[in-house]
Amino acid sequence: MFLRKTYCTFKLSVLKGIVFVFGLNYTFKLNESVCCPSLCLADVSATVRGLQSIFQEQEMTENVHDSEGHGYLATFVGKNGRFAILRMHSHGLVTFDLQCLEGDDVAQVDNLLNALEKKLKALLDGNIQRIKRLPALMRGSDVDRYWPTADGRLMEYDIDEAVYEKDSAYQNIKILHSRQFGNMLILNGDVNLAESDLPYTQAIMGSGKEHYAGKEVLILGGGDGGILHEAVKLKPKMITMLVIDGCRKHMRKTCGNVLDNLKGDCYEILVQDCVPVLKKFAEQGRTFDYVINDLTAVPISTAPEEDSTWEFLRLILDLSIRVLRPGGKYFTQGNCVNLTDALSEYEKLLCRLSCKVDFSKEMVCVPSYMELYPF
């Protein structure tokens, strides 16, 4: 979602009082008995009158808008750039949104919300079915904390530092620091791997049930170095890794020192696009006991705009099967367990391969993903 992002050198202190917008969202839902349209108009008008004193105390100027028949709608401009929106829908939903700038008095803002809640409780005594106050959305902050899940749900991470950002020839690379997950690698806006995510690496290597000793292994992608770092411990004969961007500095808990050199005792890293190399291996008849594809997740949808990703996935799968020894194994990640259409499309694709394959899947909880993933 980032466009032409230059490396950001702002510090939070520079932003103080300027571009930080909180949105505090409040929702009141009323009982069915109050939601009956015949009761509504009287209720709304009494409630609005009852709330006016709070906004007057806060020196907020009211503007009532013509909602064209969609309930009561008013906005309030206050001091320090505060702006509020109060809506009362004709079937019993009241929403209140308050925008404040960074540097505003948080205690005062809390007081306003608490006073509003208290007054509404008194005015609608016994008729409130639910009150929900959501955490503030912070916008325009130097450190972006919102990274939705693959199935489009809003997630706020505990990110406290933007560690690194660069547009490589292939993708936008970000490293953000999460208080609990450590450094997180974000590629083109997708959370890829955090230092907490050993379970991801273990899962994509077969969850500890494989015997890598003496075997030949091909890793596609895996630029965070996690798979290579774990694999070398298992004494394979040789690991070949094909990667475009590597991250050797900021994810040391994941990669250890395996990315410091392109060659080690039992591994070689080729910094090349994997497609031509895979084609060359296939032509040469070079084969592997294990192929681990850590390039890209299953596309999030089966919509036409994902066609090229599916095409790439099919190509890689086909080439991987061609360089796999009989009895060899191919490991890859799926995508969020909720993307059922995309996952079943992927399974159909596995059934249509030129060479017959067996496959199995396992659901794994990857800490920083905040959703279950099949591997």
Next chain:
Amino acid sequence: MFLRKTYCTFKLSVLKGIVFVFGLNYTFKLNESVCCPSLCLADVSATVRGLQSIFQEQEMTENVHDSEGHGYLATFVGKNGRFAILRMHSHGLVTFDLQCLEGDDVAQVDNLLNALEKKLKALLDGNIQRIKRLPALMRGSDVDRYWPTADGRLMEYDIDEAVYEKDSAYQNIKILHSRQFGNMLILNGDVNLAESDLPYTQAIMGSGKEHYAGKEVLILGGGDGGILHEAVKLKPKMITMLVIDGCRKHMRKTCGNVLDNLKGDCYEILVQDCVPVLKKFAEQGRTFDYVINDLTAVPISTAPEEDSTWEFLRLILDLSIRVLRPGGKYFTQGNCVNLTDALSEYEKLLCRLSCKVDFSKEMVCVPSYMELYPF
């Protein structure tokens, strides 16, 4: 956060077009070069003029508000109850919020946002540092999807059904169904355990490193039945469980059938407040090899309003240690790893116990918590 909530019998079809509010949030952040105050006014005025055609096409009526020196602030009322807020802050942040009611034409709404993004990109060509479009916040829905983490971050769960809700004599009990985590038990608004959360149960039982065979075990709380269900498999001599509310129907993946009867081959469930029972056990000199406290998490803060929870925690800890055999073990959960003050307060408390204890902790990823927890 729920007050006097009656059991909700709304179906989503009844709500259609009525009380469902989307909030689509858009944030544009500009480069430093554009953020310079001297450039701003001209920029803002040109940008506003450039955007007007989009709002006119959408038949939205503009209201410009006096922000009292805090940038450009306009609201737009459209058809179908649509309402938008556009703010341009003087240092380069542009936010756009759009509220729509359920039943609105989603494609049309998307088109509006896309047109706005395209126009802003054209108007601010090359000067946009970041564009961020957040998923819509759904408010007033029958199925509440927002359950913040212990450290107050916004999390949207994939909840698709409200399975059960009741106020017991002690607490508000909700069972909500998550597509990926299964049924989730929510007590007083806190996510307690989901059917996916065997790692929680395993962690609070010592992560598979304990030998329960032939031992006497005391479980405090654990009304979801997870600990009891796992413990009976390990052939202990006797398990005593003290619980106030049990959930035997909706979390079968967690409890199996162990809650169907209050007595089993090697367990007894006492549906009683644990404090008097623990006091009685202590007076009688009754002791256990393992005490597993699954009653309450460490309070989220060390603020005075949490004093009573800390007091309760101290009391339970003290009584538990009194009924623990020499060499026995006490297991409990901590709280979100980010609540460092509360967790270190808890560790201080452990060091001040009348009887000297050793303790260790382990960080665990509980799928439905979406944050790391020490045990």
